[in-house]
Amino acid sequence: MGYVLALGALVSSACGASTEDTGKPSDAQAFPAAFAKRVCASVARCCAHQSYDVDLAQCEKGLEADLARELAEYDGLRVSFDPAAAEACIADYANAACLEGPTEGYNVKRNCNLMFRGLVEPGGDCRKTDECRVEGGRSAQCADDVCALGSEPPAGAEEGAACGGTCKNERSDRSACVSASALFEDPAPDPSLPPCFTSDGLHCSGSAGARTCQPLVAEGGSCAGSSQGCKPGTFCDPETRVCEAQTDSGQCDSERDACASSSVCDLEAGRCVVVGSSNGEGCDENGDCRSGYCNPSSVCQEPLDASSCSSVELN
Numbered sequence: 001m002g003y004v005l006a007l008g009a010l011v012s013s014a015c016g017a018s019t020e021d022t023g024k025p026s027d028a029q030a031f032p033a034a035f036a037k038r039v040c041a042s043v044a045r046c047c048a049h050q051s052y053d054v055d056l057a058q059c060e061k062g063l064e065a066d067l068a069r070e071l072a073e074y075d076g077l078r079v080s081f082d083p084a085a086a087e088a089c090i091a092d093y094a095n096a097a098c099l100e101g102p103t104e105g106y107n108v109k110r111n112c113n114l115m116f117r118g119l120v121e122p123g124g125d126c127r128k129t130d131e132c133r134v135e136g137g138r139s140a141q142c143a144d145d146v147c148a149l150g151s152e153p154p155a156g157a158e159e160g161a162a163c164g165g166t167c168k169n170e171r172s173d174r175s176a177c178v179s180a181s182a183l184f185e186d187p188a189p190d191p192s193l194p195p196c197f198t199s200d201g202l203h204c205s206g207s208a209g210a211r212t213c214q215p216l217v218a219e220g221g222s223c224a225g226s227s228q229g230c231k232p233g234t235f236c237d238p239e240t241r242v243c244e245a246q247t248d249s250g251q252c253d254s255e256r257d258a259c260a261s262s263s264v265c266d267l268e269a270g271r272c273v274v275v276g277s278s279n280g281e282g283c284d285e286n287g288d289c290r291s292g293y294c295n296p297s298s299v300c301q302e303p304l305d306a307s308s309c310s311s312v313e314l315n
Contacts (some may be wrong), residue, residue, distance in 0.1 A: 025090070028081040031115070032071065036063035038094040043304070043312050046098035049296040052309035059312045066313060078119045078131045085114040099299040102282045120147045157194040157213045163204035164193030164211070166228045186227055187211065203229035217243045233260075248274050276300070 025034040040059035047054045088111035118132040118140065124147050126132055132140035132147035139150035157163040167177040177195050187208035189195075196202040196213040205214040205225035216231040223229050223236035223243050230236050230243035235257040237244045244258070252258040252265035252272050259265050259272035266273045276290040277300045283289050289300035 025083060025086045027083070028071075028086075028116075031086050031090075032064045032067040033060075034086075035067055035090050035093065036060040038090045039063060039097055040312060042094040042097040043309065046295055046301075046304055047309035050293075050304055050309075052304065052306055054309050054312070062311075062313060074116075074128070074130060077128060078126075079116040080119055082115055082117060085111050089115055098295055098297070099280060099301045100297050102280060102299055118147070122147050122149050156197045156200060157202075157204075159202060159213050159215065161213050162193050162211065163196045163213045164190035165195045166198060166202075166204045166226065167195045168198050168228075198228070205229055219243050219245050247272050 025031040037060055040054070040056055040063060043059065044054040044056055089109075092109075092111055116130060118126075118130055118134065120126050120131045121133055122135070122140070124132075125145055126142035126147045127145070129140065129142040132142055134140050135149060140147060141150065142148075156167075165177065165179060167179065179189065187206075190211075193211075196204045198216065201216050202213045203216055203226050204211045206212055207225075211225075214225070214229070217223050217229050217234075218231050219234045221230075221243050222241060224241040227236045227238070227241075234243040234245055236242075237258075246258060246260040248260045248263040249272055250258065251270055253270050261278065263272040263274045265271075277283050277288050279289075279291055279301050281289075281300050283294035283298055283300045286292055286294045288294055291300055291302050293301060293303035295301050
């Protein structure tokens with residue numbers, strides 16, 4: 001079971017390590033034990049559901065030791081520890097091991113990466129990037145033993161403003177634009193102009209050199225100005241250039257966006273076919289899930305195997 005942690009740093013001055021009965025860490029030194037306790041319990045729950053045994057004592061001892069060794073590489077760095085982010089990190093990994101409820105896809109390491117905050121101001125001396133303080137959502141790095149801020153994240157255009165393209169990532173995560181897919185020849189992105197964010201309900205529409213941010217288009221509306229501009233649950237038909245409702249049983253030909261999230265395009269049949277719920281969605285039995293496994297919380301997820309349950313380790 002690959003648990004990949006990219007954690008910032010361990011505060012060498014942390015003292016009085018303890019954990020509450022809930023397994024939450026009260027400081028940096030307590031984190032490895034709290035993490036191992038919660039994650040191993042979650043793994044054991046799904047393993048038992050599939051008739052696999054987990055040695056909890058061995059699991060906790062191994063995970064705690066692996067994580068402590070990984071974090072010890074950052075002893076002495078100038079960082080602060082955020083207990084709330086650490087608790088959220090543990091909850092995310094425990095939930096990923098055996099999903100406790102229907103959930104959308106998420107970055108399981110997001111909160112783990114927020115556990116430790118750099119304390120060195122831009123221009124200050126540093127040993128590692130983890131020590132550099134991040135400002136205004138900008139990245140920071142330790143270059144030539146000095147902390148330096150990365151470039152400004154792209155600003156999002158407002159409705160009616162000139163724009164250079166459409167981004168499908170959240171506006172709050174503007175370190176890079178994740179371009180929305182184009183179904184036909186949209187104008188090439190213009191990096192000199194700010195993009196529109198679909199998370200704001202906007203898309204960049206119009207002809208090259210004269211595009212503006214416009215609201216996403218509802219079913220039946222024209223998407224001729226941008227193939228990326230249809231509201232969720234609809235898609236831009238490349239022939240008619242009209243936003244059509246997605247379907248779980250209609251024709252799709254080579255146009256896979258025509259299919260709803262509950263289905264995929266069978267290219268041979270040329271139709272959308274329901275294949276079961278995606279991971280993180282609710283289920284009643286294994287046959288309801290694309291993965292073939294409905295976990296003990298009635299949520300679809302990837303099934304565990306004997307090797308995952310006999311050896312839980314950080315990769």
